[in-house]
Amino acid sequence: MCGRFGFTLPSKQAMHRFGLDESVDYETRKNIAPTTFCFVVLARAIEGGDGFQRVGRLLKWGLVPSWSKDPTIGNRLINARSETAAEKPSFRAAFKRRRCLVPATAFYEWQKNPDGKQPFAINLTDQEAFAMAGLWEHWSAPDGSDLFTFTILTTEPNELLAPIHNRMPVILPEESWAPWLDPATDPKELPPLLASFPSKAMQAQPVSKAVNNPANQDF
DNA sequence: CCAGACGTTGTT
DNA sequence: GTCTGG
DNA sequence: CCAGACGTTGTT
DNA sequence: GTCTGG
Numbered sequence: 001m002c003g004r005f006g007f008t009l010p011s012k013q014a015m016h017r018f019g020l021d022e023s024v025d026y027e028t029r030k031n032i033a034p035t036t037f038c039f040v041v042l043a044r045a046i047e048g049g050d051g052f053q054r055v056g057r058l059l060k061w062g063l064v065p066s067w068s069k070d071p072t073i074g075n076r077l078i079n080a081r082s083e084t085a086a087e088k089p090s091f092r093a094a095f096k097r098r099r100c101l102v103p104a105t106a107f108y109e110w111q112k113n114p115d116g117k118q119p120f121a122i123n124l125t126d127q128e129a130f131a132m133a134g135l136w137e138h139w140s141a142p143d144g145s146d147l148f149t150f151t152i153l154t155t156e157p158n159e160l161l162a163p164i165h166n167r168m169p170v171i172l173p174e175e176s177w178a179p180w181l182d183p184a185t186d187p188k189e190l191p192p193l194l195a196s197f198p199s200k201a202m203q204a205q206p207v208s209k210a211v212n213n214p215a216n217q218d219f
Numbered sequence: 220c221c222a223g224a225c226g227t228t229g230t231t
Numbered sequence: 232g233t234c235t236g237g
Numbered sequence: 238c239c240a241g242a243c244g245t246t247g248t249t
Numbered sequence: 250g251t252c253t254g255g
Contacts, residue, residue, distance in 0.1 A: 033237045033238070090226055
């Protein structure tokens with residue numbers, strides 16, 4: 001799965017890396033936990049024209065369905081299975097029209113062994129920032145305020161991740177970013193985008209258990 | 220018709 | 232054990 | 238994902 | 250919101 005990740009690319013460079021037309025400033029973080037506001041990339045329709053622009057936004061990690069009465073459901077919907085998200089009531093509306101990229105420079109997985117759990121950091125061998133596949137949603141609070149949330153899609157682990165964990169986040173190759181973001185993409189074209197990323201371009205290293213505490217940013 | 224559920228992970 | 236919060 | 242909290246009554 | 254179950 002993906003319950004923790006890091007994103008250390010500064011705002012200005014992220015605009016270039018992800019081809020953004022508009023964005024927001026944020027603090028880089030090595031240790032990003034669920035329920036916090038995170039930098040995501042989504043599509044915004046061009047007014048009076050065709051197509052869309054890519055915009056950067058800060059959304060809360062943990063998807064709250066628009067019909068939910070209790071927004072704390074988001075604490076448990078930090079991931080969505082890519083195999084079933086198109087059908088699940090909590091995710092299907094977002095899967096159709098509100099897909100997003102979740103930029104990261106690493107994600108963390110915990111490997112169970114006889115001594116306990118060993119955290120691993122996984123990133124791209126070339127150290128580039130990458131994009132995890134996400135879904136976002138809008139929830140209106142009873143008091144009229146708005147809450148924008150997102151979740152990260154998961155898939156089968158590749159050869160690198162299999163010894164560590166039984167799920168991994170969906171990582172989108174660059175050529176998949178546009179069709180994933182485009183609300184007009186034919187739904188039939190989406191499942192092939194969600195395959196496990198090739199392990200040859202990735203590396204995993206054990207890291208300090210200091211990562212366990214979301215308050216720790218240095219380890 | 221209304222009421223109630225709607226999710227993921229991992230562990231057992 | 233199970234839930235909430237970061 | 239992990240960390241941290243969790244509750245009532247009655248008695249001392 | 251939408252589906253399932255009674």
